[in-house]
Amino acid sequence: MIANEDIHIPLIENIKELVAISEKDIPLIIDAFKPKELTKKEILLHTDEVSNYMRFISDGCLRSYYINESGQEYTVQFGIKGWWINDLYSYLTKTIAQYYIQALQPSTILQVHRDDLDNLFNKIPAIERFFRIKMERAYVANLNRTVKSMSETAESRYLSFIKKYRDIEQNVPQYMVASYLGISPEHLSTIRSNLR
Amino acid sequence: MIANEDIHIPLIENIKELVAISEKDIPLIIDAFKPKELTKKEILLHTDEVSNYMRFISDGCLRSYYINESGQEYTVQFGIKGWWINDLYSYLTKTIAQYYIQALQPSTILQVHRDDLDNLFNKIPAIERFFRIKMERAYVANLNRTVKSMSETAESRYLSFIKKYRDIEQNVPQYMVASYLGISPEHLSTIRSNLR
DNA sequence: TAGTTTTCTTAAGGTATCTTAATTTTTTTA
DNA sequence: TAAAAAAATTAAGATACCTTAAGAAAACTA
Numbered sequence: 001m002i003a004n005e006d007i008h009i010p011l012i013e014n015i016k017e018l019v020a021i022s023e024k025d026i027p028l029i030i031d032a033f034k035p036k037e038l039t040k041k042e043i044l045l046h047t048d049e050v051s052n053y054m055r056f057i058s059d060g061c062l063r064s065y066y067i068n069e070s071g072q073e074y075t076v077q078f079g080i081k082g083w084w085i086n087d088l089y090s091y092l093t094k095t096i097a098q099y100y101i102q103a104l105q106p107s108t109i110l111q112v113h114r115d116d117l118d119n120l121f122n123k124i125p126a127i128e129r130f131f132r133i134k135m136e137r138a139y140v141a142n143l144n145r146t147v148k149s150m151s152e153t154a155e156s157r158y159l160s161f162i163k164k165y166r167d168i169e170q171n172v173p174q175y176m177v178a179s180y181l182g183i184s185p186e187h188l189s190t191i192r193s194n195l196r
Numbered sequence: 197m198i199a200n201e202d203i204h205i206p207l208i209e210n211i212k213e214l215v216a217i218s219e220k221d222i223p224l225i226i227d228a229f230k231p232k233e234l235t236k237k238e239i240l241l242h243t244d245e246v247s248n249y250m251r252f253i254s255d256g257c258l259r260s261y262y263i264n265e266s267g268q269e270y271t272v273q274f275g276i277k278g279w280w281i282n283d284l285y286s287y288l289t290k291t292i293a294q295y296y297i298q299a300l301q302p303s304t305i306l307q308v309h310r311d312d313l314d315n316l317f318n319k320i321p322a323i324e325r326f327f328r329i330k331m332e333r334a335y336v337a338n339l340n341r342t343v344k345s346m347s348e349t350a351e352s353r354y355l356s357f358i359k360k361y362r363d364i365e366q367n368v369p370q371y372m373v374a375s376y377l378g379i380s381p382e383h384l385s386t387i388r389s390n391l392r
Numbered sequence: 393t394a395g396t397t398t399t400c401t402t403a404a405g406g407t408a409t410c411t412t413a414a415t416t417t418t419t420t421t422a
Numbered sequence: 423t424a425a426a427a428a429a430a431t432t433a434a435g436a437t438a439c440c441t442t443a444a445g446a447a448a449a450c451t452a
Binding site for chain 1: 398399400401402403
């Protein structure tokens with residue numbers, strides 16, 4: 001693992017942004033998080049398997065998405081460098097995933113198995129704190145998305161999206177942005193042309 | 197506080213459902229959580245103040261809601277006995293609340309000040325674990341709400357709601373359910389009459 | 393670089409849901 | 423218990439967004 005140590009730098013940085021960790025604990029963390037390379041369009045998690053890993057994006061761009069009975073696709077979440085991505089329900093309950101996770105660009109992720117992460121929680125309380133805070137923030141961000149989707153028009157949501165997530169918008173096809181915002185790709189196209 | 201000890205029982209139960217806590221820590225927890233009685237319709241948090249407390253519902257029914265510039269009201273969250281309710285963003289960032297919190301029935305809550313809860317996190321790691329798990333679950337539940345609101349019709353969301361939250365439905369006016377589901381009260385009324 | 397596939401655009405007709413408004417029903421208050 | 427206030431219903435017209443479909447543009451691939 002020593003040769004690959006660099007690959008863990010964004011992860012350690014990400015953790016240190018929120019909590020203090022002692023230098024002696026860093027090797028434990030690095031050891032638990034295994035790197036994985038993904039090609040563009042590669043599917044990392046299928047809906048016929050359980051999500052057993054918590055995943056950190058070292059580089060690239062991914063999304064999770066849901067396909068309903070009518071075959072329609074809904075982007076649940078995007079993730080870029082420094083973000084975390086998972087089907088958390090599947091991970092927590094060990095049930096079959098509801099969402100696919102897919103790389104939208106060639107990507108590198110660091111994944112930690114549930115058992116290893118649970119061990120880290122016991123050995124390094126700061127890691128548990130880190131996830132407590134991450135989860136708080138993820139919850140807040142998503143609740144905000146919920147409220148906006150109820151109270152704002154599609155155009156206003158799109159404008160907020162490109163303002164807030166310009167680096168995502170540039171890495172993903174427009175129809176995925178539409179499905180993240182809960183609108184049809186045709187309608188998003190119309191919205192964009194009305195902005196000009 | 198000894199005379200009021202019973203009032204903390206639902207809280208301690210709620211914590212024990214998720215994590216093991218040692219008996220000696222229980223008084224610390226009880227001491228940190230202060231009871232507060234609310235009358236029906238009483239507003240517990242206004243949008244001109246910072247939310248400084250994490251709140252557990254011992255009894256009753258509450259909601260958080262958002263009012264946009266046009267004066268339209270959106271129910272963000274409901275809560276009943278055994279649930280937690282807050283404007284988490286305000287609590288975490290110490291900024292003015294975006295959401296009101298209001299009692300919909302006479303209610304009893306237990307609230308812990310941010311500073312006291314942070315102390316508990318340091319003294320009792322199980323409490324931090326408890327919140328880590330609670331936040332994971334809250335995030336999952338809300339993400340599920342997001343996906344459903346994108347992929348299902350209003351009728352189907354309403355049917356899921358009354359199935360899942362019958363005890364809430366019976367305690368809140370129908371127009372609040374509508375605003376939680378992201379539909380107008382008139383449309384919810386039409387949906388209900390079509391079900392008959 | 394030509395061919396193929398994927399993504400985006402445009403437009404027309406359709407539908408779910410909204411807005412407004414008036415009426416009825418239920419709940420609260422005096 | 424009567425009056426007042428709040429909530430729910432009904433209905434009609436309005437609109438944001440969807441669906442379908444076809445063509446154009448852009449991005450891959452051989």
